[in-house]
Amino acid sequence: MRLNELLGRRVFDADGNEIGGVADVRLVQDGPLLMSMQRALRVDGLIVVENRATRLFGYERHVGPELLRRLVHARLGSVWYLPWNEVEAITDNTVTTTSRRDDLRPLEEMARY
Template structure:
């Protein structure tokens, strides 16, 4: 499966409730050293938005003016970070996770970097 195929997948929590859709995939470059002398990328987690939008504007986190961030959040609804370790299964446009909606961390709570 290609990473872009995950975009737009519905996300279902441990209670079988739909919580949103996959809007982005977060990669970390900490894998084994490659021939190109760079580290390999690995999937660290998914960015899930409540309104199943597949477009992020870059204002979901700590950047930009407050008013603009509020407008983006109004359009997208809640935006969560879902660690890859919490993904249980991916089938037919659905990502099933092992946690409940109430246990997900808002994207804004992630460390700034």
């Protein structure tokens, strides 16, 4: 599976409630050392947006002008981070998680690195 195939898939929590859609995939470069002398990338988690928009604008966190951030949040709704180890199943159109919507962390609380 290619990572871009995850984009737009609907995400459902452990209770079967729809959380939103996959808008992005978070990668971390901490894998084994490759021939290129760089570390391999691994999937760390998914960025899930409440509304059907699947594009992020860079203002989902507490950065940028206040008015612009409010407009982006009005369009996207809530934006959450879903750790990869909480993904239970991936089907043709959906991602199912072992956690509940209330247990997910808002993206804006995540450390930026």
